[in-house]
């Protein structure tokens with residue numbers, strides 16, 4: 001069994017990608033399951049096999065602890081850790097070969113509090129990977145792109161799982177613009193050129209230094225363009241995950 005966590009900033013397309021990738025894998029005859037770890041979500045574009053909302057209610061937390069929605073979400077994020085063992089048992093019972101885990105809307109609640117990495121580690125001891133989403137529309141601006149590189153490096157630093165990087169919602173950009181972002185992700189010099197072109201003053205300096213720092217650390221962010229709406233790129237995402245998790249074999253043989 002392999003566990004794939006979908007992580008990204010609010011609204012970057014995590015839930016729709018969970019839905020589409022799950023469906024696509026099923027068409028490919030792979031044995032999959034989905035887990036919703038977002039206690040605050042109202043509607044989902046898929047029917048999760050396991051749903052944290054069956055264990056934790058944000059509305060009850062607000063009522064019982066006199067908290068507002070954000071305070072309740074913070075508390076809910078920590079309560080997820082207490083359910084890790086039970087969730088892990090449910091995941092084992094599914095007997096799927098690949099389990100896709102949709103994470104909370106506000107990335108920082110899952111990635112930057114101690115409870116997220118704890119939960120991810122305790123759920124099961126099976127091999128895990130992270131798919132980190134770069135929202136295409138947001139990332140088109142080089143300043144945002146570099147900020148997202150930093151966020152994704154911070155996520156890697158928290159979990160230390162193999163991590164793939166996806167340009168999500170790529171259908172929202174003309175192909176040549178999406179390709180330009182993909183080019184930045186594989187070629188630091190191309191990114192440096194656009195930073196020099198589009199940014200000025202301290203922003204230019206900071207973005208260039210931040211980008212270079214990440215490259216000096218040896219972190220690589222090659223982006224796979226993907227759309228949860230049109231299913232573009234799901235085949236490439238599937239192959240990349242198979243390469244890092246199962247050495248290029250199918251999850252379900």
Ligand SMILES: Nc1nc2c(ncn2[C@@H]2O[C@H](COP(=O)(O)OP(=O)(O)OP(=O)(O)O)[C@@H](O)[C@H]2O)c(=O)[nH]1
Pocket residue numbers: 008009010011012013014015016017038103104105106168169170171172226227228229230
């Ligand atoms: N065009 C297009 N829209 C998308 C895509 N993925 C998501 N969306 C839309 O973007 C919005 C947010 O998508 P979600 O899948 O809910 O994103 P999320 O990261 O789960 O959002 P939160 O959990 O609230 O942080 C929705 O209106 C989706 O329909 C995509 O690939 N293409």
Ligand SMILES: [Mg+2]
Pocket residue numbers: 014015016038041102103104105
């Ligand atoms: Mg979501």
